[in-house]
Amino acid sequence: MSSNEPLAWEDEQTDLAVEGLVPSRIPSTHPLHQPRSLTARERERYRRMAQRSREQSRRAAAGELDSLHEVNVPTLDTRDLMPRLEPSGLRALSLYSGGGGLDVAFERAGLEHVASYEILDHAASTLARNRPEWEVHGGADGDVHGVQWRDWRGKVDVLHGGPPCQPFSNAGRQQGHLDPRDCWPATVKAIRAIQPVAFVAENVPALASTKFAQYVREVITEPLERSRPRYYVHRVVLEARSFGVPQVRKRVVFIGFRSKKAYDAFCAPAPTHAWNNPESDLPPTMGVREALGLPQVDEYPDGLAPTVRSGLTGPRYTTSICNSTSAAKSWATLGLWPNGVAATREAASAFPTDSGAFRLSVADVALIQGFPPTWIWPTAVYQAVGQIGNAVPPPLGWAVAKSVTEALALA
Numbered sequence: 001m002s003s004n005e006p007l008a009w010e011d012e013q014t015d016l017a018v019e020g021l022v023p024s025r026i027p028s029t030h031p032l033h034q035p036r037s038l039t040a041r042e043r044e045r046y047r048r049m050a051q052r053s054r055e056q057s058r059r060a061a062a063g064e065l066d067s068l069h070e071v072n073v074p075t076l077d078t079r080d081l082m083p084r085l086e087p088s089g090l091r092a093l094s095l096y097s098g099g100g101g102l103d104v105a106f107e108r109a110g111l112e113h114v115a116s117y118e119i120l121d122h123a124a125s126t127l128a129r130n131r132p133e134w135e136v137h138g139g140a141d142g143d144v145h146g147v148q149w150r151d152w153r154g155k156v157d158v159l160h161g162g163p164p165c166q167p168f169s170n171a172g173r174q175q176g177h178l179d180p181r182d183c184w185p186a187t188v189k190a191i192r193a194i195q196p197v198a199f200v201a202e203n204v205p206a207l208a209s210t211k212f213a214q215y216v217r218e219v220i221t222e223p224l225e226r227s228r229p230r231y232y233v234h235r236v237v238l239e240a241r242s243f244g245v246p247q248v249r250k251r252v253v254f255i256g257f258r259s260k261k262a263y264d265a266f267c268a269p270a271p272t273h274a275w276n277n278p279e280s281d282l283p284p285t286m287g288v289r290e291a292l293g294l295p296q297v298d299e300y301p302d303g304l305a306p307t308v309r310s311g312l313t314g315p316r317y318t319t320s321i322c323n324s325t326s327a328a329k330s331w332a333t334l335g336l337w338p339n340g341v342a343a344t345r346e347a348a349s350a351f352p353t354d355s356g357a358f359r360l361s362v363a364d365v366a367l368i369q370g371f372p373p374t375w376i377w378p379t380a381v382y383q384a385v386g387q388i389g390n391a392v393p394p395p396l397g398w399a400v401a402k403s404v405t406e407a408l409a410l411a
């Protein structure tokens with residue numbers, strides 16, 4: 001059977017809802033993950049997809065497949081979206097550093113990096129590999145719950161971080177403070193102990209929804225407004241596309257200042273780029289195909305990539321960056337394949353997809369998230385794409401860091 005031939009299940013129209021659900025026999029790789037309920041037929045379908053993918057992967061490695069596409073040469077250089085700024089003299093401490101999205105953003109905005117704290121060893125190793133001179137606390141040593149934050153008082157000007165978003169994300173169960181991964185109380189504790197002149201804390205936009213309004217008030221803003229010294233807190237919602245990143249990605253950012261003058265001087269980052277707006281004077285945000293250096297063809301009209309998803313807290317190790325049917329449709333419309341991300345552009349080119357869509361590589365996913373092309377991903381592919389999917393797009397983080405620096409300079 002050729003790999004492009006449809007499988008029997010693809011033609012079946014059986015109503016799966018009337019079939020019984022069967023539990024997964026494969027244990028989840030994440031302790032807090034609750035497996036999806038699937039029917040026996042759905043499980044069989046996924047099993048056969050995985051089997052076919054493994055066989056294709058083996059044939060690609062053996063050089064048995066014809067390459068469908070040349071190795072792509074990107075058009076977008078993300079460094080142009082976040083030019084290196086002069087050192088400001090401000091010292092930055094990073095919590096929940098992941099693979100370094102915010103860290104590299106603040107570095108390019110001219111802040112001196114003093115240390116990173118990250119619980120995942122593999123993410124910490126990405127930071128250490130890229131910046132051997134940085135102080136990186138990883139694993140148990142990087143767990144924010146076990147740090148004597150007072151020791152950092154007087155040594156840090158800006159604290160930044162993105163506490164885990166799973167407790168609030170639309171893609172999860174949105175249990176807020178009932179989710180043991182909720183790290184906002186630990187973040188507030190760190191800010192109160194260190195007393196930086198400013199802090200930046202990022203999260204999913206759902207945290208700005210009415211569902212979590214009381215949570216935000218009681219856990220984040222009020223404790224900081226009542227602390228000594230008190231913090232004055234802005235909240236802004238930003239879109240990656242407004243900073244030249246070819247992806248649909250919205251984030252809420254809390255920005256707090258110890259001085260009222262700096263709070264008043266702060267201006268939310270203005271867009272640097274415009275997506276699909278010929279009226280705008282700003283440079284256009286590239287479509288994702290153009291950014292990746294792929295041909296513009298009628299079959300696949302260019303557009304923004306859907307939100308890149310991290311599979312790190314999912315049920316098993318995955319090299320997919322897509323976790324919904326609607327996103328899968330958007331990726332398909334763009335002619336891009338969001339599953340089975342390859343380690344390198346060369347490996348992606350040697351491993352054609354069944355559908356003829358372009359197979360992404362780790363470097364491509366990093367570009368779609370706005371990382372500089374020089375940032376290295378030294379870990380397994382599933383870890384690398386998981387770290388990338390968790391990250392703040394550096395050009396967006398850079399714009400925030402620049403606004404904070406400007407406000408502090410005026411105060």
Ligand SMILES: C[S@@+](CC[C@H](N)C(=O)[O-])C[C@H]1O[C@@H](n2cnc3c(N)ncnc32)[C@H](O)[C@@H]1O
Nearest residue numbers: 096097098099100101102119143144162391392
């Ligand atoms: C949303 S990601 C942050 C991404 C990062 N800001 C970036 O731009 O690349 C959250 C990170 O928090 C880490 N994390 C979760 N619990 C933690 C804890 N208790 N202490 C330190 N890091 C933790 C996760 O491993 C994950 O890498």
